[in-house]
Amino acid sequence: MRMGLAIDASCDLSQAFLQRHNVAIMPITVKLDRETFLDDRRPEELQRFIDRRLGSRSHSAETEPCPVEEVQKLFLDKLVLDYDCVFCLTITATRSPINEHVNRASFAILKNYRQVREQAGIPGPFMMRVVDTRNVFAGTAPAIYEAARLIAADEPPAAIRERLTHIANNSYGYMLPRDLIHLRNRIKKRGDRSVSLFSAMVGTALDIKPLLRCFRGETAPVGKVRGFDHGAEMLFGYAARRVRAGLLVPLVCVSYGGDLAVLPQLPGYVELRAACEECGVELMEAPMSITGMVNVGEGAVTLGFAADEHDAEF
Incomplete structure (x- = not known):
């Protein structure tokens, strides 16, 4: 059976991984002032956004996840021809309507695929499985990484779906922002009150950063740090300890909102890399x-891994 992967553009993975596994991308349209960016993980579009230095204003941007009609078109024009089964993984449904869009699109796709395949001379049924990773950004990477591994091993779709559900329920996504005011303005725009104006102002004045965690679709602060570098050292050190304690998927994904060359310069990153090498875990660097x-701000770090349930240790 020919099996493939599709993800939404806000799932952070390396370009090399996406190309190696021929991952289809459901794009997100980002509108800021009079400019429009197509967030489809193409390096040139990402670099255009970074080069425009829009960080101070991007909290006011409007984001439009891939609409139902475009999801249908992607599948009926290409994916139902290239594959017999596609696993479609999205960021958590609690933070984006993309999961709902894909589920709605699936009804039309499964209703109309037979004619498309018959016209192309492709026999047999087509299956589509939608998986909510229950996480965001780098936190979506463990489930997607595991999906690619299981597809390569030619595991049956039912077994893959069951395993991905387990990994999604045990994926942890951490976020360390640089600009607390940006984060506060953005979540206010989204109707979220988890970072108050007072906290943002005090935190900025004292250079106090929150460490945020997404787990099973819920995002909340799990710690506070003085300074971004100190926060990075704490986050990477914590991740190194989790690597040594054992992961459910041999992957730690780190995404950065800017030039990836900054990552090795951050305190604690060398130690995290050493822990991954010691334990046979891949350390994937991904552009945010x-x-x-x-949503999080330029220069922010997100980090994801899958592990047995545990309490945050910050």
Whole structure:
């Protein structure tokens, strides 16, 4: 059976991984002032956003996840011809309507695929499985990484779906913002009150950063740090300890809202890399999506891994 992968653009993975596994991308349209960016994980569009230095204003951007009609078109024009089964993974449904869009699109896709395949001379049924990763940004990477591994091993779709559900329920996504005012303005625009104006102002004045965690669709602060570098050192050190304690998927994904060359310069990153090498875990470096930078701010770090349930230790 020919099986493939599709993800929404805000899932942070390396370009090499996406190309190696021929991952289809459901784009997100980002509108800021009079400019429009198509967030589809293409390096040139990502670099255009970074070069425009829009970080101070991007909290006001409007983001439009891939509409139902475009999801249908992607599948009926290409994916139902290229594959017999596609696993479609999205960021958590609690933070984006894309999961709902894909589920709605699936009804028309499964209703109309037979005619498309018959006209192309392709026999047999087509299956589509939609998986909510229950996480955001780098936190979506473990489930997608595991999906690619299981597809390569030619595991049956039912077994893959069951395993991905387990990984999604045990994926942890951490976020360390640089600009607390940007984060506060963005979540206010989204109707979220988890960072108050007072907290943002005091935190900015004292250079106090929150460490945020997404787990099973819920995002909340799990710690506070003085200074971004100190926060990075704490986050990477924590991730190194989790690597040594054992992961459910041999992957730690780190995404950065800017030039990836900055990552090795951050305190604690060398130690995290050493822990991954010691334990046979891949350390994937991924550019943060345009959507991620709009929501968390340029220069932010997100980190994801899958592990047995545990309490945050910050």
